[in-house]
Amino acid sequence: MTQRLVRVCVIGAGLAGLCCALAAASRGLRVQLLDQAAEPRALAAHIEVVPNMLRDLVALGVGDDCVRAGFPYRGIDVIDRHGRHLHELPTERLAGPRFPAALGIRHDELHRLLERAALARGVDLRRAARVQAVHDHAGEARVVVERGEPVEADLVVLAAGAGSALPQALFPHALPASELPQSWWYALLPRPVDLDRPLIAHGDAGRRAVLVPVRHDQAGLALTEPSVAPAGSTPAEHLRRALATFAPRLRALAPRLDETTPITRRPARAALLEVPWHRGAVLAVGDCAHALPPHFGQAAAQAVEDARVLADLLDADTGREPLFEAFERRRAERVRRVHEITTTAARWDLQPDSGADLSLLMAKLAQTVAQPA
Numbered sequence: 107m108t109q110r111l112v113r114v115c116v117i118g119a120g121l122a123g124l125c126c127a128l129a130a131a132s133r134g135l136r137v138q139l140l141d142q143a144a145e146p147r148a149l150a151a152h153i154e155v156v157p158n159m160l161r162d163l164v165a166l167g168v169g170d171d172c173v174r175a176g177f178p179y180r181g182i183d184v185i186d187r188h189g190r191h192l193h194e195l196p197t198e199r200l201a202g203p204r205f206p207a208a209l210g211i212r213h214d215e216l217h218r219l220l221e222r223a224a225l226a227r228g229v230d231l232r233r234a235a236r237v238q239a240v241h242d243h244a245g246e247a248r249v250v251v252e253r254g255e256p257v258e259a260d261l262v263v264l265a266a267g268a269g270s271a272l273p274q275a276l277f278p279h280a281l282p283a284s285e286l287p288q289s290w291w292y293a294l295l296p297r298p299v300d301l302d303r304p305l306i307a308h309g310d311a312g313r314r315a316v317l318v319p320v321r322h323d324q325a326g327l328a329l330t331e332p333s334v335a336p337a338g339s340t341p342a343e344h345l346r347r348a349l350a351t352f353a354p355r356l357r358a359l360a361p362r363l364d365e366t367t368p369i370t371r372r373p374a375r376a377a378l379l380e381v382p383w384h385r386g387a388v389l390a391v392g393d394c395a396h397a398l399p400p401h402f403g404q405a406a407a408q409a410v411e412d413a414r415v416l417a418d419l420l421d422a423d424t425g426r427e428p429l430f431e432a433f434e435r436r437r438a439e440r441v442r443r444v445h446e447i448t449t450t451a452a453r454w455d456l457q458p459d460s461g462a463d464l465s466l467l468m469a470k471l472a473q474t475v476a477q478p479a
């Protein structure tokens with residue numbers, strides 16, 4: 107007899123955990139969501155909701171909320187360091203005729219709207235709840251929480267991200283995510299009036315900037331460069347200096363950055379958990395199963411895709427073991443291909459290659475994710 111899944115415990119209220127909690131609660135399961143942080147992270151950053159990610163957010167029932175909170179767009183412009191237009195990258199409309207192709211959104215807005223949707227569907231969110239261990243206990247799981255009551259569950263979704271020690275404790279074959287020698291700097295700035303879709307700009311010394319509209323009055327800047335410690339300078343000074351090496355449209359942003367501007371610096375990480383992604387009652391999702399470099403917006407998109415597949419499999423109501431097997435069948439090979447494409451893009455950033463063709467790589471990615479997983 108298959109064991110019915112009734113109680114789900116999701117560890118981690120990042121993008122992957124929020125989406126999985128939302129998916130499970132929408133199917134009538136009792137969901138406990140635990141996060142070690144006392145407050146949601148308020149990062150000065152944006153997320154590019156790329157076409158496949160928007161398609162999956164629509165399937166999870168939050169498409170309209172995303173459109174309301176973000177800045178819809180179609181197509182991406184690419185310019186060189188002198189401001190010459192090189193080409194336009196296409197964005198396919200994958201979310202259906204009612205939705206845009208893609209959108210830019212603030213990192214905190216996306217997390218807020220997902221949390222609101224999850225709570226509205228009955229998810230029980232406990233913050234300041236750091237999970238220390240998960241034990242198998244007579245066919246069910248006991249999730250041990252530091253300074254709190256343990257949680258009993260039929261299914262545990264591990265969405266603790268790439269930096270947490272928990273995935274390695276639970277999956278001894280997990281390799282720690284390796285940091286790529288590359289920095290990503292994020293800031294939110296006033297939106298230039300003529301910016302109605304993302305602009306990718308090449309700078310000097312391996313730098314690249316992406317400017318993404320996120321609201322009528324705001325744009326998100328992501329600037330990547332080979333990792334250099336900004337010795338003796340503040341993040342704002344460092345970013346201003348880096349922007350000076352770009353085309354005038356990007357240079358014009360430098361005066362908007364001062365010492366009061368919140369700036370987020372993030373290392374690019376890469377890791378892929380070999381299957382199995384499950385152990386006992388625990389299923390690994392999001393960055394702790396597949397930490398992808400941020401290229402082409404797939405780190406976030408693949409986290410949401412995990413939730414969409416989980417939603418389908420919970421609908422099928424097969425019980426835990428068949429669900430785990432089906433999840434890995436639908437996810438592992440596809441994520442491996444996306445991982446290969448995004449790490450290739452990251453490698454080309456670090457070691458410029460005359461044969462590198464980013465448009466071709468992006469077309470390969472678009473083909474890989476064109477259909478739902």
Ligand SMILES: Cc1cc2nc3c(=O)[nH]c(=O)nc-3n(C[C@H](O)[C@H](O)[C@H](O)COP(=O)(O)OP(=O)(O)OC[C@H]3O[C@@H](n4cnc5c(N)ncnc54)[C@H](O)[C@@H]3O)c2cc1C
Binds near residue numbers: 123265267270370404
């Ligand atoms: C500034 C920034 C900008 C980004 N921009 C983009 C972008 O434009 N495009 C893109 O594709 N990706 C982007 N990403 C990456 C993307 O957000 C992640 O890949 C995606 O959110 C999936 O993460 P996750 O939910 O698996 O993990 P995380 O977001 O890391 O969430 C993990 C959560 O687990 C909690 N946790 C960890 N350990 C424990 C524990 N022991 N007990 C309880 N809770 C625990 C943490 O507090 C955290 O809330 C960005 C990330 C950052 C930080």
